[in-house]
Amino acid sequence: MYQTVSIFEGGGYLQTKGQETRNHILKESRRLFTLQGFNNTSISEIIAATGVKKGNLYYHFSSKEELGLAVLLDVRHEFLGVLERSMVGSSAVERILHSCNSIMALMEETDFVGGCLFGNTALEMIDLSSSFGQVVRDVFSHWINLIEQEIRRDIGDEGNGKNLSPETLAIAVVAILEGGIMLSRLYQNKKSLDACIRSIEGLVGS
Secondary structure, eight states, rough: OOOOOOOOTTTTTOOHHHHHHHHHHHHHHHHHHHHHOSSTTTTTHHHHHHHHOOOHHHHHOSSHHHHHHHHHHHHHHHHHHHHHHOOOOOSHHHHHHHHHHHHHHHHHHHHTTTOHHHHHHHHHHTOOOHHHHHHHHHHHHHHHHHHHHHHHHHHTSSSTTTTTOHHHHHHHHHHHHHHHHHHHHHHTSSSSHHHHHHHHHHHHHH
């Protein structure tokens, strides 16, 4: 079996062969799950896409569900990192818009194909798997809380001029953005997502 420990060399970490294989499986599985959904992706398709042998796949992940959860956790770490790093600016509106534009950049990298893995998984798996549901709820809760905190930094607990509380505004921001992602995936262009980001600017800045 491959050893899965990091080797420190030259001020950084080199991945072992086992880690490289695991990361390759995660990357290709993520692509398939995003495009096709978890239930519509078979183990044979994952094996074909990754080029690994079945035994090697099951060495790293004991089941398809374990692989799916590992993909979600990996993407969660990446996505929340993007959100937290992108909250920069002199006002809540600037910080939130900067984070929205960072998400736009992620969608543009895939030409709006596939959409949001978390939104897709929520629709497909929330009633079928408590484990999948917990990860997705954690992502959306963290996202909403992060935006709510940014709004409170500027306008406090009272809400905006339309008497919308920071929590309500944060929920609306995430819902609008997810809707924009879905529509941009449908039409495979940035128009819908861009329009949703502009509406978020008007909502939060009002």
